[in-house]
Amino acid sequence: MFGDLMGNMEEKQKALQEKLAKIEVQAEAGDGAVAVKANGNKEVLNIKIDQNKITLEDVEELEDLVLVAVNRALELAGEKAEVESQSMISDMLPPGLGGLFGG
Numbered sequence: 001m002f003g004d005l006m007g008n009m010e011e012k013q014k015a016l017q018e019k020l021a022k023i024e025v026q027a028e029a030g031d032g033a034v035a036v037k038a039n040g041n042k043e044v045l046n047i048k049i050d051q052n053k054i055t056l057e058d059v060e061e062l063e064d065l066v067l068v069a070v071n072r073a074l075e076l077a078g079e080k081a082e083v084e085s086q087s088m089i090s091d092m093l094p095p096g097l098g099g100l101f102g103g
Contacts, residue, residue, distance in 0.1 A: 012088055012091075013088075015088075016084060016088050017041060019040070019084060020039060020040030020041045020080070020081055021039050021040065021041050021043075022039070022040075023039055023040035023077075023080050023084070024037055024038070024039055024040075024045065025037070025039075025040075025073055025076035025077050026038075026073065026076075027069050027070075027072030027073035027075075027076055028069055028072075029064075029065040029066075029068035029069040029072065030053060030054060030065040030068075030069075031053060032050055032053060033049065033053035033054040033065055034047065034048070034050075034054070034062070034065040034066050034068075034069040035047070035048045035050075035069060036048075036066075036069040036070050036072070036073040037073065038070075038073040038074055038076070038077045039077060040077050040080045040081045040084065042074050042077045042078060042081070044070060044074075047066065047069070047070075049066075
């Protein structure tokens with residue numbers, strides 16, 4: 001019984017990771033000067049810098065904007081991952097027990 005449950009858990013976890021890899025979020029900083037795209041696995045997929053909205057000579061400002069945009073994107077990705085994880089847990093619980101974890 002528990003072997004089946006653990007095997008099922010591993011399958012669900014793998015499926016969750018695959019699903020999260022397909023979920024993309026984007027965050028910006030500096031009124032769109034820097035845009036960062038990440039996935040639900042908290043992996044940064046892309047960083048775009050709009051040269052028309054920033055002075056590239058000001059490296060410190062650019063670094064700050066990249067940092068802010070990356071942190072925002074990873075926060076959004078974490079929120080998406082949490083929702084998907086809660087959904088997976090609720091789906092695995094026997095009927096009537098889903099409310100135990102706030103689901």
